[in-house]
Amino acid sequence: MKKEDTKQRILAEALKLFSVNGYDAVTVEQVAAAVSIKAPSIYKHYRSKRDIFDSIVACMSEMDMERAKEYEMPEGTSEEMAEAYQDIPMEKIRVYTKAMFLHWTEEPFSSDFRKLLTLEQYRDTEMARLCQQYLSTGPVEYMADIFRSMSDSDETAWQLALEFYGPIYLLYSVYDSTQDKTGALAAIDRHIDRFSVYMERFRGGVAKAGKS
Amino acid sequence: MKKEDTKQRILAEALKLFSVNGYDAVTVEQVAAAVSIKAPSIYKHYRSKRDIFDSIVACMSEMDMERAKEYEMPEGTSEEMAEAYQDIPMEKIRVYTKAMFLHWTEEPFSSDFRKLLTLEQYRDTEMARLCQQYLSTGPVEYMADIFRSMSDSDETAWQLALEFYGPIYLLYSVYDSTQDKTGALAAIDRHIDRFSVYMERFRGGVAKAGKS
């Protein structure tokens, strides 16, 4: 069990280094040093440097599948979504959105993995795919599915999703440079307040309005 | 003059490679191969690999200063801005915004530089600064300056800027994965149409309204 412990520590420290410097700029020796062992000892746990990287990705995808179960806003086909969530109240979207944001900024593993994705997105098509899925077009499509039932066309739904998620997405970058968690969360709140008001135009005032 | 030509080609090809793989993962030999010369010949033009990188950054900052002059929406202190542009019509913002977007996606040098910035932002504080300045908080602050004269508080102005620029920022990522220039531009247009309508709430209907 001490073995598995070190193996996990290697994974975590490697991710920490990869997320700042990128895969190539990190040496096996640096990873080893972060775990307070010597470089060759790494190979008692992983077959190669690449194997560490792949394990990180595998670990993330596993963690994500488990996490998906915890949130009641489920995955599924667009049709099922539109059917099941004809009228999701804005407050539910708010809670979900803030949880996602905290997940990708405060959860150590996920936060580092997000940065790693951005650093490797142009080299590795698999990383590009995950980058979209987790952080850009994925969330947009997800929101579009929700807005589809409230709007007159797919294009409108997609556009609404863009308006909704764009500011959130931008706040990841703002957060990375300021580390101001509460400021970012407050901005998300104000954003959703405004968006709620704006959305009333599109349906019969179901959304709970915020201030202003 | 053949010399300066090769020097520029090295710069361009290096940037192209850096923007995909990141600085560390690119070898001098790769850069040389892209220019169809041998690696040691690089050193007739640049003192080191790092020197190429630094020259790219210097070149970008120089190009940017010249470019800033061409656009009449000027830089300056917030006070000057608010004074001079009490009522910028939305159409002017639209043109400027689309020009910026095309600049960072279609202009070969700028497009590659944008990717390079995202790849190096966590390692190099200077790159982090530029990344913010050019792509995230910079544009937000810029728009906030414009919206300040139309809103009741700085916080509101900043929030409006976030709502305005967030979707644009997200579209950079969407664009990177789809390469759909016209789709992205159409989305920007629809976004600004909506935003114009939305903004009418904040002032006496000065903004030109779009559809919907």
Added chain:
DNA sequence: GCCTCCAGCTAATATTTATTAGCTACATTA
């Protein structure tokens, strides 16, 4: 208390890679 296993170590290897040394051919200039 002995045996086995294995995580960690040191030493070695093979490859990659940035950079330098020194040569050559061509182009420009006097």
Added chain:
DNA sequence: TAATGTAGCTAATAAATATTAGCTGGAGGC
């Protein structure tokens, strides 16, 4: 045309770095 400078080349170097080989000490089961 002779002289010169220089962009390119090949060959060499020195450092870094992923990975392997082989040893060791201690922990857990018998």
